[in-house]
Structure formats: structure tokens, C-alpha cells
Amino acid sequence: MVVTKSPFKHVLLTASPGWGHLRPLLSIASKIVHERADIIITFTMTGDFEHKLRVEIDRYFKDDEETLKHNIRSEIRKVSGRVVPVLAWNTTALNSSLHFFGPESFGGLGNVSMKAEILAKETGRPVDDIIRELFNPEAGEVIELPGMPPMYDYEFNPHHENSIETVGTTESYNRFFEESDGIIALGNAAFDPEACAAYRRWFAPRPAYIIGPLLPEEPSIDDRLSESQKELTASSNGVEIKLFLDTVWETYRDRSLLYAR
Numbered sequence: 001m002v003v004t005k006s007p008f009k010h011v012l013l014t015a016s017p018g019w020g021h022l023r024p025l026l027s028i029a030s031k032i033v034h035e036r037a038d039i040i041i042t043f044t045m046t047g048d049f050e051h052k053l054r055v056e057i058d059r060y061f062k063d064d065e066e067t068l069k070h071n072i073r074s075e076i077r078k079v080s081g082r083v084v085p086v087l088a089w090n091t092t093a094l095n096s097s098l099h100f101f102g103p104e105s106f107g108g109l110g111n112v113s114m115k116a117e118i119l120a121k122e123t124g125r126p127v128d129d130i131i132r133e134l135f136n137p138e139a140g141e142v143i144e145l146p147g148m149p150p151m152y153d154y155e156f157n158p159h160h161e162n163s164i165e166t167v168g169t170t171e172s173y174n175r176f177f178e179e180s181d182g183i184i185a186l187g188n189a190a191f192d193p194e195a196c197a198a199y200r201r202w203f204a205p206r207p208a209y210i211i212g213p214l215l216p217e218e219p220s221i222d223d224r225l226s227e228s229q230k231e232l233t234a235s236s237n238g239v240e241i242k243l244f245l246d247t248v249w250e251t252y253r254d255r256s257l258l259y260a261r
Contacts, residue, residue: 007038013089014044021091023056024186026072027214030060033071041072052235087209088180094187094195094210095145098202099156100135101177106198107145109134111178113171131170147194182207186214 013029015021022043029041043053061069090097102108116130123130137153144150177183183203187210189196200208232238248257 008040009036009038011039011041012044013041015089015091019052021089022053024091024214025089026053026056027060028184028211029072030057031214033068037068037071039071043073085181087207088176088183090183090185092186094185094192094199095148097177097185098195098198099143099145101173102198102202106202107143111174113174116170145195146198147192180206182209184209184211186211188212 011029011032013025015025025043029043032039032041057069057072098106099108101112102110104110112131112134115134116127119125119130120127136157139153141153142150143153143156183199183206185199185208187196187199189210196210199210202208232242235241245257245259
């Protein structure tokens with residue numbers, strides 16, 4: 001049997017099923033294939049993001065780069081095993097993830113799921129109730145995180161709203177950070193050097209790649225109309241959003257609204 005070696009290398013990307021996590025990952029994917037046309041990138045995802053993902057990918061490629069664009073593809077499937085190195089991906093503020101999932105020596109909560117399991121066995125209380133208390137403390141203890149002024153523990157989540165307060169999700173997040181072979185995280189060493197340094201110490205000896213904000217390149221004048229149309233189709237409410245933005249600008253003019261896409 002003759003085995004033919006593929007001329008392509010393959011990168012598998014996956015993220016928490018939230019647009020704020022997926023969108024910057026698309027930017028990284030586009031930069032990779034622009035630098036290396038011999039790399040194929042596959043996204044694994046859950047949720048109904050297929051259409052938005054395709055529309056967003058279009059924003060990173062010119063009309064004559066259709067072949068290159070197809071180096072990025074998406075799949076919805078279950079992936080298991082540790083055959084290849086796995087790098088974690090984090091788009092939240094460094095100090096936020098450091099606090100909620102990092103070690104206590106850095107001002108973090110430590111392994112919350114493990115703590116909750118131990119306390120549940122000792123007290124007989126439901127694990128989820130303990131997790132909620134750990135994520136929403138009210139003791140008034142002072143927390144110190146690298147690069148930030150001291151804060152009271154309750155200031156991190158004053159409204160007690162947290163989507164990760166269950167056994168399954170909390171354990172997954174803890175394993176996500178602890179078992180990965182490294183991490184790519186959004187940060188800025190010039191703006192927040194202490195947090196970047198702490199993140200690298202947290203993951204050492206695993207690599208921690210801290211990269212800056214990720215956005216498509218500024219379109220040329222000729223491409224701006226096309227870019228505007230792509231932005232409209234990225235959301236089912238695109239027309240309404242544009243009408244709202246135009247109305248605010250016409251009424252209040254410059255610097256009247258902050259819009260996070």
C-alpha cells in the first residue's frame with residue numbers, strides 16, 4: 001500500500017459557544033491561512049453559529065481570495081482524545097479568568113469544582129449551592145490581583161449573575177485551564193504587563209501566548225460598501241441595528257455611543 005503524504009497541515013480550533021469567543025478566533029484563523037496557504041483550519045462548535053461564522057469569514061478575505069478562504073471550514077462534532085497538543089483559548093479579561101479559575105496564590109478562587117465537592121461531602125449540602133456561594137462571596141475579604149487595585153470579593157460579581165454556577169460547567173472550565181497544553185489569550189503587555197506576566201507564571205512551563213485585540217484589516221475605500229453589507233447580514237437584526245446607530249449619530253453626533261460589534 002502506498003501512503004501519500006498530504007501537502008497540507010491541519011489545525012483544529014474550538015471555543016466556548018459564544019460569539020465573543022468565536023469571532024476573534026476567526027481573526028486568528030484568517031491570519032494563519034494568509035501567512036501559510038498550506039494550512040487547513042477546522043472549527044468545531046455547538047449552537048447555531050454556522051451562518052454567522054460564514055458571513056464573518058467573508059469579512060477577512062478579498063474577492064480574489066476565494067480559494068484561500070476555503071482553507072477555513074467548520075464542523076459540528078464531538079472530539080476526544082489527546083493525540084495532538086491542545087491549546088486553550090481565552091477572550092475574557094486576563095484578570096477576570098485569573099480570578100475565577102486561577103490559583104489562590106494569584107488572587108484566584110482555585111479549583112472551585114473540587115472545593116465544592118469536598119464541602120458537599122462534609123456538609124451534605126448540594127454541590128451547586130456551594131458553587132454559587134464560592135462564585136458569589138459576601139464575606140468582604142480583600143482580593144489582590146496582579147496589576148489591579150485591591151477589591152472586595154463581592155465586587156467581582158455584584159449582581160450575583162453567573163452562567164457557570166453548575167457542577168458540569170465549572171468542572172469543565174477548571175479542566176479547560178488545567179489540562180490544556182498551553183493557552184492563547186487576549187491581552188496587552190503594554191497596557192497590562194502585570195496580568196500578562198502572572199498569566200505566563202500560572203501556565204508555566206506550558207506556553208502562554210498573549211496577543212492583542214483582533215479585528216479585520218481596515219477596508220479600502222472601494223471595499224467599504226461591501227464591508228457594510230457584510231456587517232448588516234451578520235445579524236438577523238442588522239437593519240434595525242444600523243437604523244438605531246444612524247439615528248443616534250444624527251441626533252447626538254460624534255462620541256455619543258459606544259458600539260461593541
